[in-house]
Amino acid sequence: xxxxxxxxxxxLLIVAVLTLCAPFLLNPFPTDSAMAQFNAGYPDxxxxxxxxxxxxxxxxxxxxxxxxxxxxxAAFLGVGSYSAVWMFKLLSMNVLPAILLSMIIAGLFSVLxxxxxxxxxxxxxxxxxxxxxxxxxxxxxxxxxxxxxxxxGLQLTLDDPRVLGQSAxxxxxxxxxxxxxxxxxxxxxxxxxxxTFQFNAGYxxxxxxxxxxxxxxxxxxxxxxxxxxxxxxxxxxxLNYTGLNPKPYTLAAFVISGxxxxxxxxxxxxxxxLAGAExxxxxxxGEVVLMTILGGAGTMIGPVLGAGFIKYFENIFSKINDTVxxxxxxxxxxxxxxxxxxxxxxxxxxxxxxxxGILFMLVVTFLPGGLVEGGQRIARLLxxxxxxxxxxxxxxxxxxxxxxxxx
Amino acid sequence: xxxxxxxxxNGLDKGSAYALIALGLTLIFGTLGVVNFAHGALFMMGAxxxxxxxxxxxxxxxxxxxxxxxxxxNPAKVKTPYVxxxxxxxxxxxxxxxxxxxxxxxxxxxxxxIGFAMERGLIKHFYKRPHADQILVTFGLxxxxxxxxxxxxxxxxxxxxxxxxxxxxxxxxxxxGFDPNVIIYPYWRMVYFLFATVIIGGVxxxxxxxxxxxxxxxxxxxxxxxxxxxxxxxxxxxAMFGLAAAVAGLAGVxxxxxxxxxxxxxxxxxVLSFVVVVVGGMGSLPGAVAAGFLLGILESFxxxxxxxxxxxxxxxxxxxxxxxxILLTRPRGLMGRKGVMED
Numbered sequence: 004x005x006x007x008x009x010x011x012x013x014x015l016l017i018v019a020v021l022t023l024c025a026p027f028l029l030n031p032f033p034t035d036s037a038m039a040q041f042n043a044g045y046p047d048x049x050x051x052x053x054x055x056x057x058x059x060x061x062x063x064x065x066x067x068x069x070x071x072x073x074x075x076x077a078a079f080l081g082v083g084s085y086s087a088v089w090m091f092k093l094l095s096m097n098v099l100p101a102i103l104l105s106m107i108i109a110g111l112f113s114v115l116x117x118x119x120x121x122x123x124x125x126x127x128x129x130x131x132x133x134x135x136x137x138x139x140x141x142x143x144x145x146x147x148x149x150x151x152x153x154x155x156g157l158q159l160t161l162d163d164p165r166v167l168g169q170s171a172x173x174x175x176x177x178x179x180x181x182x183x184x185x186x187x188x189x190x191x192x193x194x195x196x197x198x199t200f201q202f203n204a205g206y207x208x209x210x211x212x213x214x215x216x217x218x219x220x221x222x223x224x225x226x227x228x229x230x231x232x233x234x235x236x237x238x239x240x241x242l243n244y245t246g247l248n249p250k251p252y253t254l255a256a257f258v259i260s261g262x263x264x265x266x267x268x269x270x271x272x273x274x275x276x277l278a279g280a281e282x283x284x285x286x287x288x289g290e291v292v293l294m295t296i297l298g299g300a301g302t303m304i305g306p307v308l309g310a311g312f313i314k315y316f317e318n319i320f321s322k323i324n325d326t327v328x329x330x331x332x333x334x335x336x337x338x339x340x341x342x343x344x345x346x347x348x349x350x351x352x353x354x355x356x357x358x359x360g361i362l363f364m365l366v367v368t369f370l371p372g373g374l375v376e377g378g379q380r381i382a383r384l385l386x387x388x389x390x391x392x393x394x395x396x397x398x399x400x401x402x403x404x405x406x407x408x409x410x
Numbered sequence: 411x412x413x414x415x416x417x418x419x420n421g422l423d424k425g426s427a428y429a430l431i432a433l434g435l436t437l438i439f440g441t442l443g444v445v446n447f448a449h450g451a452l453f454m455m456g457a458x459x460x461x462x463x464x465x466x467x468x469x470x471x472x473x474x475x476x477x478x479x480x481x482x483x484n485p486a487k488v489k490t491p492y493v494x495x496x497x498x499x500x501x502x503x504x505x506x507x508x509x510x511x512x513x514x515x516x517x518x519x520x521x522x523x524i525g526f527a528m529e530r531g532l533i534k535h536f537y538k539r540p541h542a543d544q545i546l547v548t549f550g551l552x553x554x555x556x557x558x559x560x561x562x563x564x565x566x567x568x569x570x571x572x573x574x575x576x577x578x579x580x581x582x583x584x585x586x587g588f589d590p591n592v593i594i595y596p597y598w599r600m601v602y603f604l605f606a607t608v609i610i611g612g613v614x615x616x617x618x619x620x621x622x623x624x625x626x627x628x629x630x631x632x633x634x635x636x637x638x639x640x641x642x643x644x645x646x647x648x649a650m651f652g653l654a655a656a657v658a659g660l661a662g663v664x665x666x667x668x669x670x671x672x673x674x675x676x677x678x679x680x681v682l683s684f685v686v687v688v689v690g691g692m693g694s695l696p697g698a699v700a701a702g703f704l705l706g707i708l709e710s711f712x713x714x715x716x717x718x719x720x721x722x723x724x725x726x727x728x729x730x731x732x733x734x735x736i737l738l739t740r741p742r743g744l745m746g747r748k749g750v751m752e753d
Contacts, residue, residue: 070542072542072545119734119738122738123737123738123741125541126445126541126545126692127688127737127741129545130684130685130688130733130737131733131734131737133681133684133685134685134730134733134734135730135734137681137730138726138727138730138731141723141726141727141730142723142726142727144726145723145726146722146723146726147723285681286677289549292546292549296546349561354557354561356553356556356557357553357554357557357558357561359553360550360551360552360553360554360556360557361550361554363546363549363550363553364532364547364550364551364554367543367546367547367550368532368535368547371539371543
């Protein structure tokens with residue numbers, strides 16, 4: 004069904020069910036309990052999970068399959084956000100045209116950048132994409148202010164034309180984003196016992212888009228085209244010698260991942276109609292690299308896990324302050340309590356980036372396959388699967404492990 | 411003419427910083443073959459060495475001065491730095507004033523130690539790994555170093571002034587027969603440029619004229635053969651990592667009076683320095699230095715008003731535009747050697 008093998012179909016269904024039930028799954032603690040701060044089931048955060056999931060899935064199509072490490076992918080996300088907000092300003096508050104336009108513009112943009120950058124590979128490719136992204140960022144801040152509104156960021160105002168919609172609501176406010184009348188911010192709350200579950204229209208739109216994006220990526224991974232991209236990663240020279248030109252394939256992968264980034268940018272703007280240049284900065288590009296590596300580059304589910312992991316801990320860790328820490332360690336004697344709070348203080352709250360950096364270094368050093376590899380290792384340990392020496396692939400007659408970057 | 415001269419001068423100090431960082435990056439890349447994304451962090455750590463020294467030197471104790479009254483009528487408290495108490499107000503004041511140049515002495519051992527620790531503790535394990543892994547782990551390290559500095563020194567820039575003797579500007583135009591006050595150049599920027607030239611000259615002559623440097627160059631050309639000759643090349647390469655860290659650190663120390671250091675200054679410089687290295691040619695030391703100065707000067711030319719009138723926004727992107735043009739027309743960079751980073 005759907006052109007997938009039975010195994011992949013189950014996989015897709017599991018992902019779909021998990022995504023759609025996220026409001027339940029991410030809210031395991033009753034609202035009044037002390038653990039409620041670990042709940043992630045509120046619309047704002049869940050939207051970011053799936054949107055950055057889409058971004059990372061797209062990045063993984065480029066990095067995971069072809070091995071080209073782009074350090075400028077946030078530029079496409081930023082371009083997507085800007086075009087979506089312009090659509091809200093000029094056309095109407097319907098999210099559909101906005102998202103479509105952001106995908107198209109990001110696609111065109113990535114054709115341009117990809118065509119130039121892909122003439123080089125390895126570290127040069129990384130630097131070229133970085134240079135393009137920084138260029139877009141600097142321009143968005145300075146000369147392009149009429150389009151991007153510079154440092155303030157692009158926002159909706161009451162006197163935007165909105166040809167197909169209305170400039171202002173009858174109450175005199177700025178209209179909200181919607182999909183054919185369904186407001187994106189509409190949230191239905193369901194109280195069961197001590198739990199409150201929130202079902203947000205915007206989240207479900209993003210979730211459905213993510214499942215579609217996941218499906219498309221799955222098809223790409225399993226297609227001859229995907230195999231071709233893997234061939235680029237494992238050895239580009241060999242590909243050249245067989246008489247194939249890898250350029251169209253890598254460019255296609257670059258553009259697809261650019262469109263994914265544009266889609267993520269458009270969705271971000273649809274959930275919260277503003278766009279700023281800081282979304283294009285190279286640290287933002289670094290973040291998607293972190294997500295993909297942390298989850299597991301080249302795997303299907305890895306990037307989504309990585310995105311969710313980083314966004315979750317970013318939110319939760321930065322909320323923990325000294326008071327919360329004191330509560331946790333309240334059972335200890337006073338001196339010890341203070342000591343532990345002192346010890347943990349640098350890593351939580353504003354120090355979340357420190358934790359992220361350390362975690363990232365540990366993952367790259369010890370677990371190059373990311374969370375997915377970690378999960379597999381644990382699963383293997385639990386099953387106590389002993390591989391006999393006969394089962395192990397013969398090192399002489401198996402392809403060597405290939406580097407991540409096509410060099 | 412005078413405007414062009416002025417822009418060349420203005421570009422020199424930024425160019426010196428680019429050249430120094432790019433030199434260190436190229437040293438590490440040429441010897442160890444590692445793409446070090448944490449090099450900007452080393453520059454930033456150097457700057458914070460200067461901050462630390464100037465804070466340490468101005469540590470002071472309070473005494474009550476009965477002859478003076480503060481605005482409430484109580485006897486005024488006077489802060490006296492320990493250094494002034496020990497060496498007398500004259501000498502002590504001078505020491506505090508000269509904190510930034512003095513921190514060079516403090517920064518060299520610290521930076522070499524940090525460099526050694528980084529290489530032995532982390533980067534050593536990444537020689538056999540792909541370049542992407544090296545980029546990623548050093549990127550992570552850069553985040554960690556940056557956050558540690560932020561933890562101790564806060565997020566705001568910390569002004570660290572130059573010694574009083576170097577305040578003010580030098581009227582360069584008078585020397586060349588222009589009207590006074592047309593081409594003026596702050597003394598400290600001149601010092602920075604001279605300092606950078608000395609360091610660059612020092613590194614080059616160290617590599618060129620000492621036996622140690624000769625072995626290192628031989629190792630850069632053919633690591634295996636040097637190893638077969640019975641030389642422990644790894645040890646020397648580690649020393650070069652320490653040297654590169656010290657160069658970046660000193661560049662940071664001396665840069666503090668030009669730009670107040672903050673925790674993300676390293677990242678800001680790193681991206682540009684990478685572009686500089688690529689423009690100069692991966693693995694080429696003269697290329698890195700030349701490209702550093704070239705891009706610094708080009709950047710200041712692009713910020714002239716009449717240039718900005720012709721192409722708006724060019725000052726923001728000139729470096730990247732140059733990099734893109736160079737990479738596409740001369741893939742090896744200005745002075746890149748054959749066979750470096752290309753397969």
